[in-house]
Amino acid sequence: VTAGATSATEPGARIAHPARRRPSWAWLGVVPFFLFAALFLLLPVAFLTIGSLQAGDGTLTIQNYVDLGTPQISRAFAASIEISLVTAVAGGILGFLLAYAVILGGLPRVLRTLLMTFSGVASNFAGVPLALAFIFTIGPLGLVTVFLFDVFGIDLRPSGGNFTLFSKLGLELVYLYFQFPLMVLIIAPAIDGLKKEWREASENLGATPRDYWRHVALPILLPSITGAVILLFGNAFGAQATAFQLTSGQIPIVPTVITAQISGDVLHNPGLGYAMAMGMVFVMAITITAYSLLQRRAERWLR
Amino acid sequence: MTGSAIGPRAPEALEALMTRPRRSRPRVGSALWWLVFVAGMLYFFLPLLATFEFSLRMRPFGQAYLITLSDARFYGTLLYSFLIALITIVVSLAIIVPTAYWVRFRMPRLRPIVEFVTLMPFVVPPVILAFGLIRSYSGNPIPLTSIRFGSDLLLIGAYVVLSFPYMYRAVDTGLRAIDSRTLTEAGQSMGAGYLRIIWSVILPNLRVSLLSGAFLTLAIVIGEYTIGSFLRPAGFGPYLSNLGQNRTYEPAAVSIISFALTWVAMGVIQILGRGTRVQLAGTR
Numbered sequence: 001v002t003a004g005a006t007s008a009t010e011p012g013a014r015i016a017h018p019a020r021r022r023p024s025w026a027w028l029g030v031v032p033f034f035l036f037a038a039l040f041l042l043l044p045v046a047f048l049t050i051g052s053l054q055a056g057d058g059t060l061t062i063q064n065y066v067d068l069g070t071p072q073i074s075r076a077f078a079a080s081i082e083i084s085l086v087t088a089v090a091g092g093i094l095g096f097l098l099a100y101a102v103i104l105g106g107l108p109r110v111l112r113t114l115l116m117t118f119s120g121v122a123s124n125f126a127g128v129p130l131a132l133a134f135i136f137t138i139g140p141l142g143l144v145t146v147f148l149f150d151v152f153g154i155d156l157r158p159s160g161g162n163f164t165l166f167s168k169l170g171l172e173l174v175y176l177y178f179q180f181p182l183m184v185l186i187i188a189p190a191i192d193g194l195k196k197e198w199r200e201a202s203e204n205l206g207a208t209p210r211d212y213w214r215h216v217a218l219p220i221l222l223p224s225i226t227g228a229v230i231l232l233f234g235n236a237f238g239a240q241a242t243a244f245q246l247t248s249g250q251i252p253i254v255p256t257v258i259t260a261q262i263s264g265d266v267l268h269n270p271g272l273g274y275a276m277a278m279g280m281v282f283v284m285a286i287t288i289t290a291y292s293l294l295q296r297r298a299e300r301w302l303r
Numbered sequence: 304m305t306g307s308a309i310g311p312r313a314p315e316a317l318e319a320l321m322t323r324p325r326r327s328r329p330r331v332g333s334a335l336w337w338l339v340f341v342a343g344m345l346y347f348f349l350p351l352l353a354t355f356e357f358s359l360r361m362r363p364f365g366q367a368y369l370i371t372l373s374d375a376r377f378y379g380t381l382l383y384s385f386l387i388a389l390i391t392i393v394v395s396l397a398i399i400v401p402t403a404y405w406v407r408f409r410m411p412r413l414r415p416i417v418e419f420v421t422l423m424p425f426v427v428p429p430v431i432l433a434f435g436l437i438r439s440y441s442g443n444p445i446p447l448t449s450i451r452f453g454s455d456l457l458l459i460g461a462y463v464v465l466s467f468p469y470m471y472r473a474v475d476t477g478l479r480a481i482d483s484r485t486l487t488e489a490g491q492s493m494g495a496g497y498l499r500i501i502w503s504v505i506l507p508n509l510r511v512s513l514l515s516g517a518f519l520t521l522a523i524v525i526g527e528y529t530i531g532s533f534l535r536p537a538g539f540g541p542y543l544s545n546l547g548q549n550r551t552y553e554p555a556a557v558s559i560i561s562f563a564l565t566w567v568a569m570g571v572i573q574i575l576g577r578g579t580r581v582q583l584a585g586t587r
Contacts (some may be wrong), residue, residue, distance in 0.1 A: 029497075030405055032397075032401070032402070036398055036460070036463065036464070037420045039460065040460035041427065043435075044427075044435025047439045094342075097339045101340050102336075105333065106336065107340060111340060115340070121565060122347055124519075124523065124565060124569060125565055127528045128540055128558075129561050132543075132558045133350035134350055136354045136356075136357040137350045142353055143349070143353035177347075234425065238429070240429065241529045241540070244529075245547060248548075255430045263434075277431040280428060281428075281431060284426045288422060292422075
């Protein structure tokens with residue numbers, strides 16, 4: 001019986017097609033959702049799109065998109081992509097190893113629960129408090145900075161010239177804090193999905209652990225791993241608050257340059273800012289699409 | 304190999320056969336995995352430890368916390384963020400629960416479109432959403448940003464949209480898990496309408512999913528900085544950011560408090576969810 005059938009006195013053939021019985025008002029049920037999405041999501045994006053196609057005086061132009069190629073803007077995109085890529089790959093590797101360690105590495109089971117809980121917290125611990133926490137850790141007067149200098153003579157202070165937290169590398173270290181826990185959360189179900197029978201079957205067929213990884217486990221995990229790393233990339237690419245708090249916008253990544261273009265005093269060119277926003281949306285759209293496709297592929301093995 | 308000869312009827316024997324060679328080998332590997340685990344935990348805990356240590360450096364002992372806890376703005380911004388979060392949760396639930404239910408039972412053809420829209424907040428980063436909202440609603444015909452409560456309204460709207468992806472997924476998974484079709488049919492055969500079924504059958508059964516979605520929203524909205532700082536910097540996130548730029552020890556104390564709040568919210572989710580579903584949300 002379909003959910004739309006209401007009365008037992010209806011002819012059976014009609015119950016199978018309740019939607020055709022009378023002009024349906026069922027679509028009204030989804031109106032609030034679409035209305036809300038239109039008002040607070042689609043309309044703002046549409047306005048930005050229009051803005052990106054307008055010159056300062058309101059005339060139609062594609063100059064803003066042409067200007068995306070100027071060194072200052074393309075450098076911002078390159079920096080954003082570099083930071084996202086580095087933290088996605090490094091976070092992906094560390095996260096995968098951690099998840100593997102607690103699931104198949106023979107560690108006590110309680111550590112697994114522990115790691116999953118921590119990952120849930122850490123992947124959501126971002127923005128201002130995270131930036132501050134890293135300043136207190138490896139900033140100029142941070143706990144680790146002072147410890148390393150006092151005990152081992154390793155100088156991580158900006159004055160030492162080797163390292164400063166307020167740099168690309170520093171930002172990457174901070175991003176890693178929420179990247180690798182996210183990897184743990186995403187990849188754990190896939191590692192869990194590696195059935196014991198597969199390993200047993202390949203061992204029975206004479207496979208070495210290496211063979212098993214090369215021909216069974218890795219091909220099965222690869223879509224999940226790739227998808228997860230892509231998601232981490234998007235996760236870092238869209239981040240703004242952490243970088244802004246850490247560097248006050250001094251490292252020109254895309255969100256901070258957009259902010260400077262739209263609401264700043266010095267570089268004021270909103271149209272260009274909107275075009276950059278569109279570029280950001282474009283990158284994110286590719287990222288999410290790739291992730292969804294890979295996820296669908298990966299799920300074939302997780303049944 | 305003998306494994307195939309034993310067959311599926313002797314799983315214990317097979318188990319013993321398979322685990323014996325394994326047990327001797329991974330002992331070396333195990334040390335390596337311990338190392339990985341400890342490294343991960345260090346990365347996790349050192350910044351927290353450092354923040355805590357820093358917050359205690361102010362003399363006399365505990366002064367940073369005393370100053371924070373006697374700062375009216377601390378409570379004011381926290382209360383504001385908490386209120387905004389509560390309204391966001393209520394609005395988000397009121398929109399998502401009926402929609403997910405409706406899509407599942409009456410309009411399954413709309414599912415791809417609804418799912419696409421709920422994914423869009425991932426595609427539109429918060430900073431862009433903020434600028435889009437300002438551009439859409441700061442001038443004619445709807446000058447929301449210049450009227451009283453207008454910016455609060457925009458802020459709630461933005462947060463509700465941000466909560467869509469995981470709220471929808473939580474509810475949709477919940478609907479699948481509780482066998483809502485049977486429940487719906489049972490309700491219908493007793494003569495209840497859809498609204499009544501949603502309110503008194505589906506909602507109570509979705510409790511766990513709804514609560515975990517709600518606490519995640521709470522954790523994210525309370526610390527949110529990007530959208531808040533552009534639309535209406537009255538919340539806890541902008542307060543903490545401002546503090547971080549102007550004070551030395553107090554931000555460490557507030558960070559610890561805010562981390563504790565996140566911890567409580569996430570802990571509740573873990574207890575409620577007892578699963579490992581991925582929660583990707585928030586503004587980083």
